[in-house]
Amino acid sequence: MAPLMRELQDFENPRFVPLKDKLYAASFHLMKLLPARYMLEQAAARGALQPGATICESSSGTFGLALSMLAARQGYGLVLVSDWALDRHLHRRLEELKAEVSIVVEPAATGGLQQARLDRLQFYLNSIPGSYWPAQYDNPDNPLAYGQFAAQMIAAIGRIDCLIGSVGSGGSMSGSSRYLRALFPELHVIGVDTPNSVLFGQPSGKLGLSGLGGNILPKNVDHSQFDEVHWLTPVETFQATHELHRTHGLFMGPTSGAAYRVAEWWSRKHPDKTAVTIFPDEGHRYSETVYDPQWLSKFPEISATTPEQPADVASPRERMMSWSRFAWERRSLSDVLAT
Known part of the structure; x- marks a missing residue:
């Protein structure tokens, strides 16, 4: 791997x-290729990310692109939760890399669009067996x-x-x-x-x-x-x-x-x-x-x-x-x- x-x-x-x-x-x-690669390598080594599993993450920018590039090469599924501010060219590129992109429109009452995206992300994590969340904001890797x-x-x-x-x-x-x-x-x-x-x-x-x-x-x-x-x-x-x-x-x-x-x-x-x-x-x-x-x-x-x-x-x-x-x-x- x-x-x-x-x-x-x-x-x-x-x-x-x-x-x-x-x-x-x-x-x-x-730059986000560096932490994305390292996080996926460490998760695979720990057994938290299995071959062919689906990665789920909230991203409107380059971390999502980095995950898309890595997932395409490694055969992982990928669901990215983003919002209306996602650049349309980046959106097209993510989908070309076979990522499923879910767009959030309404902000949460507390935490704005970021919290609304995390709420949507939790839905995917709960509904996709064996899914893995890199959690770039909190992951010590x-x-x-x-x-x-x-x-x-x-x-x-x-x-x-x-x-x-x-x-x-x-x-x-x-x-x-x-x-x-x-x-x-x-x-x-x-x-x-x-x-x-x-x-x-x-x-x-x-x-x-x-x-x-x-x-x-x-x-x-x-x-x-x-x-x-x-x-x-x-x-x-x-x-x-x-x-x-x-x-x-x-x-x-x-x-x-x-x-x-x-x-x-x-x-x-x-x-x-x-x-x-x-x-x-x-x-x-x-x-x-x-x-x-x-x-x-x-x-x-x-x-x-x-x-x-x-x-x-x-x-x-x-x-x-x-x-x-x-x-x-x-x-x-x-x-x-x-x-």
Whole structure:
């Protein structure tokens, strides 16, 4: 089983791209292939995933695509629960890979569309005998998978002083920083989120981004790994995504744009430090949204000037109308909110 899965390993490994002196991007074709492969391998080794079984998961993005690619090669069935925001080109590709895609339209009273998707997912798990749920948000194999990525960073770059990345499931940032700190205890870790996301204490609300933030708190977000947290609005993220493309020729998704904005700012403040920022996936599935001028015209503030630096906030629960920053200081979520 493992050799077949590892045939896709070239797709899960990053390119390390210098953005400027001492600032590097770990740019992925499809980062979620790494944790998806590792989770399925571990589940098969434990006997939790049997040959020919059906995998069931909730995903509206690249984790679902990664599972589809792996399931197609390994002969697993696959049911993906998603929502109306699923890109139509990605939807077509998932079905071409023989995944059954179930679309949720109405949000749950608490937890929004994410909770509604989990409720639908539970129905499939209960009705399909022998089905397996990777549970990317809570599965400890998700962050464990990033030991491989941490080793690749060190081999390519050497000493790393700062790691910057967007946070969704929590696996990439929490797992990578945990491994890196074994060698670099003073590593500075910056998480990037968006307003109305509960991941770092914002009141739950409507999210305008795919792959960044969430209305349900995953167990894989290890808050004690983060030294600071930044929140970028959707429009600021779109602007940064275009700047990344224009300036460096990197055609990436908005989660990469958000990470780039924060990384470029931190690198300017610390020119003698080596920083790495994570770009999780390429921009092809955003060609009709983030990269479409007509779609962007729906946002009147898209032509506004982007702040050159974040505004410091006293609490992660504040209302954030523009790029904001909070000194997290490696504390738990409960400790931060208590103070």
